[in-house]
Amino acid sequence: MRKLKLLLAANLISTIGTGITSYLIVWLLIDQLKQSVLYGLLTMTTMILVFFASPYLGSLVDRYSRKAIFLYLEIIGIVVLGVFSVLFNISAVLDITLVVILIFYHTAYDSIKYPALAALTQEMFKKEDYSKVNSSLEVQGQAALMISSGLAAMMIGKMDATVILVINIATFIAASILIYKLPYQRNAEAEEHSNTMKNESYWQNFSSSLQYLSHRKVLFALLLTSFIPSIVIIVANYLDPVFIYDYLNEGPSVIGIANIVYAIGAMGAGFVTYQISKKWPDMQGVILFMTVFALATIVIFLVPNAVTFIVASLFWGHSNAAIRVFRKSYMFHHVDNAYMGRVNSLFNAVKLLGQVALIGILTITVVPAGQTVYGYFVLFIIVIAALLTTTYLFNRTYNKDKEKRVSL
Numbered sequence: 001m002r003k004l005k006l007l008l009a010a011n012l013i014s015t016i017g018t019g020i021t022s023y024l025i026v027w028l029l030i031d032q033l034k035q036s037v038l039y040g041l042l043t044m045t046t047m048i049l050v051f052f053a054s055p056y057l058g059s060l061v062d063r064y065s066r067k068a069i070f071l072y073l074e075i076i077g078i079v080v081l082g083v084f085s086v087l088f089n090i091s092a093v094l095d096i097t098l099v100v101i102l103i104f105y106h107t108a109y110d111s112i113k114y115p116a117l118a119a120l121t122q123e124m125f126k127k128e129d130y131s132k133v134n135s136s137l138e139v140q141g142q143a144a145l146m147i148s149s150g151l152a153a154m155m156i157g158k159m160d161a162t163v164i165l166v167i168n169i170a171t172f173i174a175a176s177i178l179i180y181k182l183p184y185q186r187n188a189e190a191e192e193h194s195n196t197m198k199n200e201s202y203w204q205n206f207s208s209s210l211q212y213l214s215h216r217k218v219l220f221a222l223l224l225t226s227f228i229p230s231i232v233i234i235v236a237n238y239l240d241p242v243f244i245y246d247y248l249n250e251g252p253s254v255i256g257i258a259n260i261v262y263a264i265g266a267m268g269a270g271f272v273t274y275q276i277s278k279k280w281p282d283m284q285g286v287i288l289f290m291t292v293f294a295l296a297t298i299v300i301f302l303v304p305n306a307v308t309f310i311v312a313s314l315f316w317g318h319s320n321a322a323i324r325v326f327r328k329s330y331m332f333h334h335v336d337n338a339y340m341g342r343v344n345s346l347f348n349a350v351k352l353l354g355q356v357a358l359i360g361i362l363t364i365t366v367v368p369a370g371q372t373v374y375g376y377f378v379l380f381i382i383v384i385a386a387l388l389t390t391t392y393l394f395n396r397t398y399n400k401d402k403e404k405r406v407s408l
Contacts (some may be wrong), residue, residue: 003124003183004133008140010178011117014074015141017171019148020155021081022106024164027156029099033092042100046107047352054349055206057111061341062205063197066120067184073113074176080105081169085162115344122332122340124184130332131277134325139270142321146263193338209342219334222393226286226327227347228386229293231354232379233320236297238359239379240309243372247304254306258313265317272318273325282333283394285326290387293319298380304373358382 029039061069084098125133155164186194197205213220240258244250269289276285296315299308335343358379366375 001129004129004136006178006182007121007124008136010070010175010182011137012140012144013171013178014175015144016148016151017168017175018077018106018109019144020152020164021102021168023148023152024156024161025099025102025106028095028161029103031157032161033096033099035096035099038096038100042103046103047356050107050111051349051352053111054345054352055342056202058115058209058342058345059197059202059205061112061116061119061345062338063194065184065186066116066123066341067179067182069112069116070120071176071179073109073116074172074179077105077109077172078169078176081165081172085165085169088162088165111345111348115341115348118328118331118344119337119340120184123186123190123337124182127333130329131274131282131325134328134332135270135274135277137270138273138321138325139267142263142267142270146267190338206342206346209339209346212336212339213343213346216334218393218397222283222390222397223327223331223343223347224350225386225390225393226283226290226323226330227351228354228383229290229320229323231351231358232293232297232383233316234355235358235362236316236376236379239362239367239372239375242367243300243304243375244306244309246370247372248306248309250306254309258310261310261314262317265314265319266321269318269321269325273322277326277329281394282326282330283390286323286330287387287391287394289319289322289326290383290390293323294380294383294387297376297383301373301376301380 026039029035029042080102084102088095088098121133121137122130155167200208241255244254248254273285276288280288292315296312296319300312331340331343362372362375362378366372366378
């Protein structure tokens with residue numbers, strides 16, 4: 001399938017480049033420019049901006065050609081990084097300003113790219129190919145993460161920052177060429193809906209997506225509960241260093257090994273999910289791997305040691321990636337492509353809100369008390385509640401569909 005190979009190659013190259021630069025940004029701001037406080041403020045600011053901008057970003061994705069959006073993001077990246085490379089190291093104030101601009105660009109890039117990529121993927125491929133495509137994208141995503149992490153470790157601090165940025169520019173150029181070659185043609189229905197959206201305000205566009213979901217309450221609830229593990233894993237990433245260093249009194253090697261086995265588990269999920277999807281409905285796959293995710297979480301609480309944590313990380317990576325693949329395929333089958341950008345952006349905003357709320361609660365409760373292990377118990381309860389809700393809603397809808405088929 002030529003278009004799948006082009007899409008995977010474009011996304012792989014682009015993600016490796018942006019991955020390396022994201023590590024570079026943190027290193028420049030904290031290590032070289034000594035702006036740790038500014039980094040914290042920028043992290044909070046970008047999270048708030050993404051939350052409030054999500055309705056507009058989702059509408060943007062549904063208004064215009066998804067291929068064009070993907071392509072323009074890469075071209076804008078070439079310009080931004082080019083300007084940075086030329087002006088960097090002239091003065092400290094200018095350097096800080098340039099890094100801040102780069103952070104805002106990266107935030108906007110990720111916030112637009114992934115809803116656009118999901119909508120583009122759904123639009124380009126047939127329904128029977130969704131599982132294969134999403135599984136392939138998951139493997140590619142994890143491979144890009146591992147490659148960019150390895151290259152960043154090899155380059156940052158050993159090569160000039162402008163050289164690293166030029167490498168990222170090269171990845172954007174290569175990705176742009178591959179995206180341009182993607183065989184893509186918007187269908188008449190999507191074009192008509194896009195023209196209708198352009199005659200409305202961005203807020204009206206977003207309101208129509210809320211109305212769309214309000215008429216599909218079970219769909220909304222299933223998507224919401226299936227997003228819970230992705231919220232929990234981010235919160236766990238916040239807990240993990242405190243748990244390892246303060247509670248277990250272990251060193252950074254434990255986190256390093258855990259991150260490696262997590263990535264291995266996640267990459268393996270891409271291969272496993274495709275085989276399971278041939279026999280099971282997507283939401284049944286979500287339920288299976290949500291169960292695995294819950295067990296991996298509670299075992300850390302029950303047996304808190306380094307070995308348990310590393311083993312749990314393997315199953316965390318595998319199950320979280322598998323849930324993501326099945327959830328995407330479920331969305332592709334049940335959400336109209338005309339609304340895909342807005343629905344994706346809405347759930348990304350909800351995910352962000354959940355992460356901030358949970359991190360805030362744990363920060364003022366278990367962390368100051370030196371009992372971070374109880375944080376994993378809290379996360380387990382949340383996942384179990386989501387699992388039970390998902391199972392109930394799936395069984396209800398599945399049985400109704402079964403009755404309809406029998407009556408026919």
